[in-house]
Amino acid sequence: MRPERQALLAAVVGVSPSIADEAVRTDEEAGFPQESFAHLRHIGALRATLPESLGGLGFGYGSDGAVDLLKLFQELGEASLAVARLYEAHVNALQLICRYGTRGLQIRCAEDATAGELFALWVTDPQDGAAVLRSCSGGWRLQGGKAFCSGAGVATRALITAATEHGTQMLVISLEPGTRVQPNTIKLSGMRAAITGSVDLAGMQVAEGALLGAVGDYLREPVFSAGAWRGSAGALGGLTALIKLHRAEICKRQRGADPHQQARFGKMVMAHETARLWLTQAALRACLEDESDAAIVAYVNLARLAVEDACLQAMRLTQRGLGLGAFILGHPAERICRDLATYLRQPAPDETLTDAARHYFHANLPGAD
Numbered sequence: 001m002r003p004e005r006q007a008l009l010a011a012v013v014g015v016s017p018s019i020a021d022e023a024v025r026t027d028e029e030a031g032f033p034q035e036s037f038a039h040l041r042h043i044g045a046l047r048a049t050l051p052e053s054l055g056g057l058g059f060g061y062g063s064d065g066a067v068d069l070l071k072l073f074q075e076l077g078e079a080s081l082a083v084a085r086l087y088e089a090h091v092n093a094l095q096l097i098c099r100y101g102t103r104g105l106q107i108r109c110a111e112d113a114t115a116g117e118l119f120a121l122w123v124t125d126p127q128d129g130a131a132v133l134r135s136c137s138g139g140w141r142l143q144g145g146k147a148f149c150s151g152a153g154v155a156t157r158a159l160i161t162a163a164t165e166h167g168t169q170m171l172v173i174s175l176e177p178g179t180r181v182q183p184n185t186i187k188l189s190g191m192r193a194a195i196t197g198s199v200d201l202a203g204m205q206v207a208e209g210a211l212l213g214a215v216g217d218y219l220r221e222p223v224f225s226a227g228a229w230r231g232s233a234g235a236l237g238g239l240t241a242l243i244k245l246h247r248a249e250i251c252k253r254q255r256g257a258d259p260h261q262q263a264r265f266g267k268m269v270m271a272h273e274t275a276r277l278w279l280t281q282a283a284l285r286a287c288l289e290d291e292s293d294a295a296i297v298a299y300v301n302l303a304r305l306a307v308e309d310a311c312l313q314a315m316r317l318t319q320r321g322l323g324l325g326a327f328i329l330g331h332p333a334e335r336i337c338r339d340l341a342t343y344l345r346q347p348a349p350d351e352t353l354t355d356a357a358r359h360y361f362h363a364n365l366p367g368a369d
């Protein structure tokens with residue numbers, strides 16, 4: 001591993017206990033994890049996933065970078081799923097900017113990330129009032145808004161999608177803290193510290209230089225689907241936390257010699273390792289892009305579902321093994337299960353499975369060509 005990336009990972013490990021402590025408080029308050037992001041800013045994590053040519057450490061680039069980024073997400077997810085979710089959006093936005101942006105936009109956004117600005121990624125449209133981009137004198141103007149926006153009111157930069165008459169356009173906007181957040185009518189039971197709300201973009205003026213890529217680029221494969229591996233990597237961290245917690249509690253209650261508890265724990269370790277192995281391969285395929293788009297997308301889609309299955313199985317086993325204790329408000333297993341169950345609700349899981357199945361009906365099986 002490159003020494004600078006090793007140092008950054010060690011720094012993340014160093015601040016993890018503090019991030020984990022804040023996860024308890026911010027869940028109760030449904031508040032943004034300010035201290036955690038102050039730590040991440042301080043150690044340089046907000047710029048770490050930029051390519052080296054833009055002042056980053058190259059997490060997510062090349063095979064070593066893929067594995068290192070997986071470790072980074074796993075570490076953050078273990079400390080706090082909400083922090084991993086917010087960081088995942090930041091990384092996703094920067095990756096898209098580095099792929100599709102003009103050199104000018106790339107440099108500007110890299111400078112912003114280096115200066116500690118937090119990027120969000122808001123692409124989900126509300127049922128009514130989807131974001132629309134219309135040309136006006138001197139540039140563009142937005143109408144409507146976005147839904148399920150993590151970091152709403154805190155992120156100072158956001159990559160958003162908006163409809164134009166020719167298709168979906170990405171753009172990068174700047175926001176003042178506390179502005180444009182709509183009164184929160186939807187309250188999620190988990191991931192409360194990701195402060196996922198609705199954002200009103202009506203009337204926002206957008207300069208030509210804020211447009212990112214061409215119409216339709218956001219949906220271009222393999223990036224559109226394959227990027228999901230990073231969210232799964234955060235979830236894997238939550239799974240790691242849950243399994244360690246389960247083990248500690250079973251040992252504390254001196255129930256580890258019971259064969260039923262042993263069988264449950266064995267299955268949990270299998271689920272965790274299955275998820276980790278799938279994700280390592282998914283990360284490599286997504287970051288290296290050395291297969292066909294269809295093969296990358298199908299593999300990562302299945303990896304995403306394999307991680308979902310592993311997490312759901314582990315939650316069921318921990319709830320059975322710890323009993324009612326895992327449902328007591330304030331018990332860490334209760335919070336992690338609530339966060340994990342919410343985080344796993346990612347778009348279109350049915351389609352993800354059937355699309356991948358259709359691919360493998362006609363293509364070589366992974367590792368068996």
Ligand SMILES: Cc1cc2nc3c(=O)[nH]c(=O)nc-3n(C[C@H](O)[C@H](O)[C@H](O)COP(=O)(O)OP(=O)(O)OC[C@H]3O[C@@H](n4cnc5c(N)ncnc54)[C@H](O)[C@@H]3O)c2cc1C
Pocket residue numbers: 085089120121122123124147148149150151191194196342343344345346347348349350351
């Ligand atoms: C913690 C958290 C933070 C988030 N933050 C952000 C954010 O910052 N920015 C952002 O843009 N989004 C965000 N999202 C939203 C996210 O990207 C997804 O849009 C959302 O999670 C999809 O949820 P869903 O389960 O309702 O999906 P759906 O896709 O509606 O799936 C629900 C079920 O319906 C099925 N289904 C889907 N479509 C059809 C159909 N046409 N016919 C029949 N069945 C169908 C699915 O397979 C699934 O079983 C966040 C979500 C979470 C959980």
